[in-house]
Amino acid sequence: MVMKVLFAGTPEVALPSLELLAGDREHFEVVSVLTRPDAPSGRGRRLMPSPVKEAALRLGLPVLESDPSDPSFPDVVKATGARYAAVVAYGRILRQPVLDALEGGWYNLHFSLLPQWRGAAPVQRSIWSGDTVTGATVFRLTKGMDEGPILSQSTVEIGPDENAGQLLDRLAQDGSRLLAASLEAVGEGRARLVPQSPGAYEVARKITGEDAHIRFDVPAFAADRQIRACTPEPGAWCLLHAEGGRDDTGLVLHVLRARPLPADDRAAPRDLPAGRLARTKRQVWVGTKSNPLELLEVKPAGKKAMKAADWARGARLADDAWCG
Template sequence: MLKVLFAGTPDVAVPGLRRLAGDKEHFEVVAVLTRPDAPQGRGRKLTPSPVKEAALELDIPVLEGDPKEPSFIAELKATGAQAGAIVAYGKILKKDVLAALPMGWYNLHFSLLPQWRGAAPVQRSIWRGDTVTGATVFRLTEGMDTGPILAQSTCEIGPHDTSGDLLDRLAEDGSHLLASALEAMAEGRIVMQEQPQGAYEVAKKISHDDARIRFDVPVFAVDRQIRACTPEPGAWCMLHPQGVVSADNGNGDRASAGEDVEKDMGDAEPFHVLEARPADEQDPQVPSDLKPGMLATTKKHVWIGTATAPIELLRVKAQGKKAMRAADWARGARLAPRCLRRLNPRC
């Protein structure tokens, strides 16, 4: 039986922890390493990580020490762990920590390494338009996601998958991959393969500013950006009272619907797009003359113009409001009559 220390923090790490803890024939999870409780919500109440909550439920000891502290090595060795399993822990482990466990540390990464090393592989794969991704279990080294590979599995990216959808599937599939790879490693039944050399794209973390939607690009690019940024950090734009949406055009400048509708727009408010689809251009209701960033509605539909076809908003969240169907929001905001007269008289 392999004695494992599990390191992880967010929801996507919980399936991996539960899988290892549930396989008592092959593993003993002797401790869980996660971040300290952090302030959450409006009240800034200290809240445990999802992994800590799962560990407490499973009656597994929890470590919250900083791996950079000199005392951490002794705390780590005291657990009796032979190997470490990491899923989205969120901190870099230095050489002395990596050497502290006799059988090493093994990371579950949500991409087909060596492609998309880094913090946001799922988001970047969707944004780039990949149709296939996967999960990789590799031995942790000092380089960023560069260690030798134990096992990989593939997963298709659906045309409407958000990063949240895809992460949920990869977390569940990856938990099986992690367990089987660690079992085979412990029994000497696996030969690790070094990653091929070459120039590969790095999956940099997506910031709040990155998630500001551009509408001066083709509709497929708008769709990918929204899906990649959902649910985190959340795709957003600025909504003006006149029913015009403005966004960053990639050069730090505002991109929207042109001077004829930019006049007297008044105060703009942040506006989140939770779900959207490229509009069906065969539908006669879909406006064909929307400029990038201009909004139009009917009783059942809300569209925003892009550089090509419009994109249809399905679920949104306006500032200070709950998430809701886009058409319900538009009726409540009384945008429909004004926007239709301005943008699409034939509706």
Template sequence: MLKVLFAGTPDVAVPSLRTLAADTGHFEVVAVLTRPDAPTGRGRKLMPSPVKQAALELGIPVIESDPSEESFVSCLKATGAEAAAVVAYGKILKEHVLDALPLGWYNLHFSLLPDWRGAAPVQRAIWAGDSVTGATVFRITKGMDCGPILAQSTVTIGAHETAGELLERLADDGSHLLAASLEAMAEGRIVPVEQPQGAFEVARKITVEDAHLRFDVPVFAVNRQARACTPNPGAWCELHADGDANGEPTTLHVLAARPIADDDRDNFATMLANRAGNGDADGTSASSLNPGELLVTKRKVWVGTVTDPLELEQVKPQGKKAMKAADWARGARLAPTAYVK
């Protein structure tokens, strides 16, 4: 039986912890390493990480000391762990810490390495328009996500799948890949393969400013951006409800959106022509809504891009709760010239 230290912090790491803890025939999770309790929410109340909460439920000892502290290695060795499983822990581990466990440290990373090394592989894969991604288990070395690979699995990215939805799928699938890889490693049935050398895209962290939606691009591009930034840090734009460029905008969070559906094109063209006073849709195309311009009906809210319009499905206005975009638009008192930017 392999004695394992588990290191992780957010929700995405919990399935792997639970999978390893449940497989008592192959693993003993001797301790969990996670971040200290952190202030959360409006009240800034100290809250444990999702991984710590799961560890306490499972009755597993929790270590919250920083790996950079001098006493950490002694604490680590006292657990009796032979190897460590790491999923979204969030701390850089120095070489002397990596050398402290006899069988090493192994990370579950949510990309097909060497593609998308870094902090936000799932988000960057969606933003780049990748059709396939996956999970990789590799041995951690001093370089960033560049250690030898034990195993990989692939998944197809759904056409309308958000980063949160894809990450949830990968977390569940990856938990089993991690367990199988550690088991095979401990039994000597797997030979890690070095990653190829070369220049590969780095999945840098997505900031709040990165999540500011652009509409002066094709609809596929803004759709990818919105999906990549959902749920975190959250796609958003500036709403000019009165249509005045000099007025004070408010923030509109976009929780769900997608390019116009084919069966909505005739309806869109008719509504656009009627608003323009043309009386019919002849000569009107779905691309004739200006970037950022809004077109609102009883059931639909469209925003223009440089190609087809984007349908807003669910939004969260500044200071209010999430709601269907059409419900929001009915009560928002939008001027005919209202736009987002």
């Protein structure tokens, strides 16, 4: 049986699932693609289509950009001819009349092991909290946020140096196959929906630009987790005081890669105050509450990303330069 599916998604992370479903014509017919409307982007604030819209047009699929809060939206959904919906990072709340519009239901791919990390930023929060294992979950959408019954899950280990973008890319690929297999099971009547375990679970709040302001008054491992969780979006940053003074506002310095140094690292400076920079020709460190954090790659304001050592050589840093 070929399943008539409405696909709902917006960012690049949804593309593996869309492309897999659209390419598997033996099992699926993607009858329409629901995505968010074109949004201003870049310095010129030009209206740009979402990555999902671009992919849908490339694949020759009809695109819907209707407002799901509009009272007529359930009828729009029914008119697509879909019986099921696959959702990956669509980014809009769907009311109960919309969920009821498709007889077969709406099935969401979420990038955590639910019920842990419900919410907008599960991958980032998982890294920031120090989790070593995470995964993907396919569940049926209900009116509660990420609270619907679970069809399937897969797990992955989080690499010790992995950032949120890298982990999300892996989960998007693994999750696309999990979503397709789950939909097949639903269509064939083999799916078993398991209610989520009750309890109090941490919510994965969206990470803001201010959240990404790096703290160095914490142990090095905590600063490293914050940097990896905020990379590539919204981008971990600090204020650089290159001349050592604490009266100026500082210049924004993005930190793209860093690593906490072990206590027995002989090359690192000892007793480096939190936020204070130290450097040699080949290495740059910043003090934390524990051991120094080695900066590996940075992006100064208005410049390209570069090795931290290359940046430091041209930055004319004072001996008491610091980041805060």
